[in-house]
Structure formats: C-alpha cells, structure tokens
Amino acid sequence: MSxxxxxxxxxGAVLLTALLLNTARLQIVQSTVQDTNPADxxxxxxxxxxxxxxxxVGGRPITGSEDTGEQLRHExxxxxxxxxxxxxxxxxQRYGETLLEATEDAVLSGTDPMLSALPLWNDLARARAAGGQVVTTLDAKAQRxxxxxxxxxxxxxxAIEPSTGRVLALVSTPSYDPGVLSGNDETVIRAWARLNADPDKPMLNRAARQTYPPGSTFKVVTAAAALDAGVVRDxxxxxxxxxxxxxxxxxxALTxxxxGCVDASLRDAFTWSCNTVFAKLGVAVGAETMAAKARDFGFNDAxxxxxxxxxRSTFDPTVDKAQLALSSIGQYNTRATPLQMAMVAGAVASGxxxxxxxxxERTTSAHGTTISTTGPRPARQVMKxxxxxxxxxxxxDVVERGTGRNAALPATTVGGKTGTAQHGVGNTGTPYAWFISWAQPDDDPEPAVAVAVVVEDASARRGDISGGGVAAPIARAVMEAVVRGGG
Known part of the structure; x- marks a missing residue:
C-alpha cells in the first residue's frame, strides 16, 4: 500500500514539475510570441x-478620454x-496612432518605464502606470x-521661435476631427473611408509632410550662397x-x-523679386556650392x-546650368515644406x-512630474x-518698401520674402502663394517668431495671386499673435 x-x-510531483516548466516556458520563452498573437x-x-x-498646449489639455463602458473601455x-x-x-482603436499620438504613445498609454517607480514589478505583474502627459511648445494664440x-x-x-527652435504653430487646411476615428465600430470605418477618399486630403499634414516648389522664397538661400561665396560683395x-x-x-527666355530688373542690384532684385538676377546668380555660384548652402539650411535632410x-525638402545637386538657374529661383526640382522655409527665415533672423x-517641450507623469525634456539643440552657423x-x-526692405507691405507690424521690425510658385504641366496649375517672414519687437533683443505660409488655392484671379497679397496677411496675424499675445 505504501x-x-x-x-x-x-x-504527481512529475506532473506538477511538468506543469510549472510549461508555464515558465509560456510566460518567459514564448511570452513575445503570445503577446503578438492576434487572437489574444x-x-x-x-x-x-x-x-x-x-x-x-499652453498648460491645457487638447485631448481627453471617453469612458464607453464597452470591452475596449476608453476612446x-x-x-x-x-x-x-x-x-x-x-x-x-482600429487604425492605430499617427504623429504625436504615435511618437509619444509609450508615455500617453502608460507603458513608458519612466512612469513607474517599480518598472520591473510592472513587467512581472503586467501592470500599467497611469498615462503621462506630453507638453508641447505650441503657442495657442498663434495656432488659432x-x-x-x-x-x-x-x-x-x-511658425518657430528662431532662438530656440520651438515650434509655435503648425496648421494644415482643410483639416479633420481625429475623434471620428477613435473607436472601432462601423461609424469609424465609414469615417476612415470618407477621409481617405476626399480629394482635398484633409488628413495630409501640409505643414510638415507636404513639399511644394518654394518659388521666390528660395531666393533667400540663393542670396546667402552668393554673398557667402563672394559672387556678390556689395x-x-x-x-x-x-x-x-x-x-x-x-x-x-526667363522673364x-x-x-526695372536689368542689371538690378541684389537689394533691388530681392525687394522686387527679379527672377533673372537670381537665376543668373545661381549659375554663377555653381551647382555644388548652391547644393551645399541648401543642405546647410536643412534641404536634403531625411x-x-x-x-x-x-x-525631406530637396535641392537637386545633379542639375545642368539651365536647370540650376530655375532651381535657384525655387522652381524645377526644388521642393520645401513650410516648416523648412520657416527654418530659413529663422536662420536669417538669428544672425x-x-x-x-x-x-x-517635456513629458510628465499624470501628476506633472517631469520624466524627460527636449530643450534647444545646438545651433548651426549656416551662413556668415x-x-x-x-x-x-x-x-x-521687402516689408517696408517692396512686395511684403501687408506683413508690417507697429513697433516691430519685420522681414519677409514673397513667392509665387508655378507648378503643373506647363505651369498651368493655380500658382502657390508663399510668404516667409520673421518679427522682432523693438524692445526685444531676440527675434520672437519666424513664419512660413503657403496657400495652394488662392481665391483670386490667376494673374492676381501673389505671396504678398494672399499669404502675407496670414503671416502678419501669426506674428502679431506671438508678439502681442503670447501663449
């Protein structure tokens, strides 16, 4: 009997040991496989x-969570x-995350180890800390x-702060409400299909993820290359x-x-946006030097x-002389995001x-304790x-006596450059209206803001579209919001 x-x-001991070993295998060896199993x-x-x-934004949440009471509880x-x-x-819940919701997902979802005082215990217990907060650099008044x-x-x-690189505004229109995609029911599926089928592409981030021919705003880069290379001395x-x-x-023939552009000085050519002067200057500077200067400003940076x-904003270094002439006035293959052109204006403003x-700006716990900070990165000297x-x-001069008068602000030094970029087959598309600028209050030792505006479908007759008439007033409103209003 015994x-x-x-x-x-x-x-029984053998069975128990086998059970423990199998449990350990499942939880340790195959944990990754199980975690990624779509059936789980x-x-x-x-x-x-x-x-x-x-x-x-400005200390106030622009997001939230709605308790649905369903299995996937919070939308x-x-x-x-x-x-x-x-x-x-x-x-x-159905289509994942994009932009800040994606890059900061670990903080927002509570899975970042920095949010927990005992991250190892959280891993073992499969616990999750409360979702943290992402503090942006945006100026709410400038954004609006x-x-x-x-x-x-x-x-x-x-719009950016030139002395730090802080993004103050980032706007794209037409836009959409991200909340219509939050859940996972049939209404979300229909909203997704509608947004993706919309020819106006409301989900496209035109400020940071769409490139355009920058037109005459690129003449800032060409002028910098010509002055730095000694092609123009005075x-x-x-x-x-x-x-x-x-x-x-x-x-x-380029017109x-x-x-009054014949033999115009760089100052007059810049003020009145003479294509002929800048095209010839670009050829004189040369493709290699032009490409290097564009790269200094951030072009071709993936x-x-x-x-x-x-x-990625682009300047083609493999062009022939005719193509280089057009590239130097922001046409041919030259392409830029509005954010890139704000960087160009900011570099001028910052010496x-x-x-x-x-x-x-930083990320914090749910209670506001800072867990990481960004801060300004080291500056690059991109021109003398x-x-x-x-x-x-x-x-x-462009703002005070040229094509950018609509951007002027009282008690503030404002610099700008207009642009009207041709595009489409045979340049038949409605021109893009550009304006880039910076503003420095008279009582401030540092420039407050640099702005880039592009308008695709300017509401004017084709011949009347200009960066100064269409885009400059928008830039003025943004600069005024920063200079007068703060965040």
Whole structure:
C-alpha cells in the first residue's frame, strides 16, 4: 500500500514539475510570441482599460478620454480636433496612432518605464502606470491665428521661435476631427473611408509632410550662397543681369513680373523679386556650392524629426546650368515644406544660426512630474554673420518698401520674402502663394517668431495671386499673435 502511495506521489510531483516548466516556458520563452498573437485580445483590452494621457498646449489639455463602458473601455477624445490635427494626429482603436499620438504613445498609454517607480514589478505583474502627459511648445494664440487666417483655403502655416527652435504653430487646411476615428465600430470605418477618399486630403499634414516648389522664397538661400561665396560683395552694387535672361544652353527666355530688373542690384532684385538676377546668380555660384548652402539650411535632410518625421525638402545637386538657374529661383526640382522655409527665415533672423525645430517641450507623469525634456539643440552657423545681417536688411526692405507691405507690424521690425510658385504641366496649375517672414519687437533683443505660409488655392484671379497679397496677411496675424499675445 505504501509503495502505491509513493508511486502516486512521485507521479504527481512529475506532473506538477511538468506543469510549472510549461508555464515558465509560456510566460518567459514564448511570452513575445503570445503577446503578438492576434487572437489574444487581452493586451488590447488592457491598453484601453484606463484613460490615455493628455497632450497639452499652453498648460491645457487638447485631448481627453471617453469612458464607453464597452470591452475596449476608453476612446480618445479631442478638443478643437481640426485645429490641432497636424500636431496630435489620431489615436484609433482600429487604425492605430499617427504623429504625436504615435511618437509619444509609450508615455500617453502608460507603458513608458519612466512612469513607474517599480518598472520591473510592472513587467512581472503586467501592470500599467497611469498615462503621462506630453507638453508641447505650441503657442495657442498663434495656432488659432494661423487656422483662422487660412480659413477654407487649402494651405499650411509653420511658425518657430528662431532662438530656440520651438515650434509655435503648425496648421494644415482643410483639416479633420481625429475623434471620428477613435473607436472601432462601423461609424469609424465609414469615417476612415470618407477621409481617405476626399480629394482635398484633409488628413495630409501640409505643414510638415507636404513639399511644394518654394518659388521666390528660395531666393533667400540663393542670396546667402552668393554673398557667402563672394559672387556678390556689395548688395547695393549693380549686377550684370539681362532681362529677359536666356537659360544657359537653351533658347528659353526667363522673364520677370516687374520692370526695372536689368542689371538690378541684389537689394533691388530681392525687394522686387527679379527672377533673372537670381537665376543668373545661381549659375554663377555653381551647382555644388548652391547644393551645399541648401543642405546647410536643412534641404536634403531625411532625418529631421520634431519628434515625428518631417518630409525631406530637396535641392537637386545633379542639375545642368539651365536647370540650376530655375532651381535657384525655387522652381524645377526644388521642393520645401513650410516648416523648412520657416527654418530659413529663422536662420536669417538669428544672425545665421539655425536651430533644429522641436514640438515637445517635456513629458510628465499624470501628476506633472517631469520624466524627460527636449530643450534647444545646438545651433548651426549656416551662413556668415555678415551675410545674415545683409539678408535681414533685404528682408526688411521687402516689408517696408517692396512686395511684403501687408506683413508690417507697429513697433516691430519685420522681414519677409514673397513667392509665387508655378507648378503643373506647363505651369498651368493655380500658382502657390508663399510668404516667409520673421518679427522682432523693438524692445526685444531676440527675434520672437519666424513664419512660413503657403496657400495652394488662392481665391483670386490667376494673374492676381501673389505671396504678398494672399499669404502675407496670414503671416502678419501669426506674428502679431506671438508678439502681442503670447501663449
């Protein structure tokens, strides 16, 4: 009898050991496989079991969480969703996350180890800390001024603080409400299909993820290259520039919108946006030097993140002389995001120093304890200080006596550059209206803001569209919001 008991005990011990070993194998060796098994809904249920942390602008949340009482309990909610969509992106139970909702997901969802005092215990217990907060650099008044300024037109605005790189505004229109994608029912599926089928592409972030021919706003880069290379030594000296200008190696004549561009000085050519002068200057500087200067400003950089990825602005270094002439006036293959052109304006305003833009100031716990900070990155000197000083004067002339008068502000030094970019087959598309600018209050030692505005479908006759007439008033409203209003 005792022998049977011993055998039964041993057999039970073997079974128990096998069970423990198998449990350990499942929980340790195959944990990753099990966690990614699409049939296992427990991670998804746990993800939405608690409210998601918030994204903040000016200390106030622009996001929230709605308790649905369903199995996937909490859905994302947005305050002023269309206003901030190019910043937040969406957080959807069905379609995942984009933009800040994606790059800061670990903090917002509570899975970042920095949110927990005992991260190892949380891993073992599969517990989750309360979702943290993401504090942005945005200026709420500037954001709203840009959104109102664009109105029902298609376009984008980017504004940065030149001395730090803080992104103050990032607006894209037409926009959408990210909240319509938050859940996972049939209404979300229909909203997704509708938004993706919309020819106006409301989910496209035009401020940071769409590139455009920058047109005459790129002449800031060309002028910087010419001054740094010594091709132009005195901005007030007359240049040898015919009008029209025949593109090298072709019979194509490049013309100007204004008269008086023949042999115009760099100052007058910049003020009145003479294509012929800048096309010839670009050829004189050369493709290699032009490409290097564009690269200094941030063109051809595929690694720019704010923290989400920004579309690469481009300047083609392989062009022939005719193509280089067109590239130097912001046409041919030259492409730029509004954020990139705000960086160009900011570098001029800051004495030639370029700060990499950033959108997240810091992240915190749910109770406000800081867990990480971003802060300004080291500045790059992208042109000589003397060149930046000349360009500040040139951009100021554009606003004071040239094509950018609509951007002027009282008691504030404002510099700007207009642009009207041709596009489409045979340049038949409605021109893009551009304006880039910076503003420095008279009582402030540092420039307060640099802005870039692009309007795709300017509501005017094709021949009347200009950056000064269409885009400059929007830039003015954004600059005024920063200079007069604060965040």
């Amino acid at each position: 022998r049977c008991i011993r055998h039964t005990t041993v057999f 809904r427990r991670p998804t249920i746990a993800r939405y079991a608690q409210p998601r942390g918030d994204i903040l 994302r909610a947005y305050t002023d969703g269309p206003l901030y969509a190019p910043v937040t992106g969406f957080a959807s 001024a840009a959104f109102r300024g664009l109105g029902d037109r298609t376009g984008a605005v980017a 901005p007030n000296a007359r240049t040898r520039s015919p009008a029209p200008y025949t593109l090298p190696g072709t019979t194509t 100007n919108e204004f008269h 690694e720019l993140r704010i923290p989400y990825a920004v579309a 030639g120093q370029l700060r990499t833009p950033y959108l997240v 200080p003397s060149t930046a000083a000349h360009l500040r004067d040139l951009m100021r």
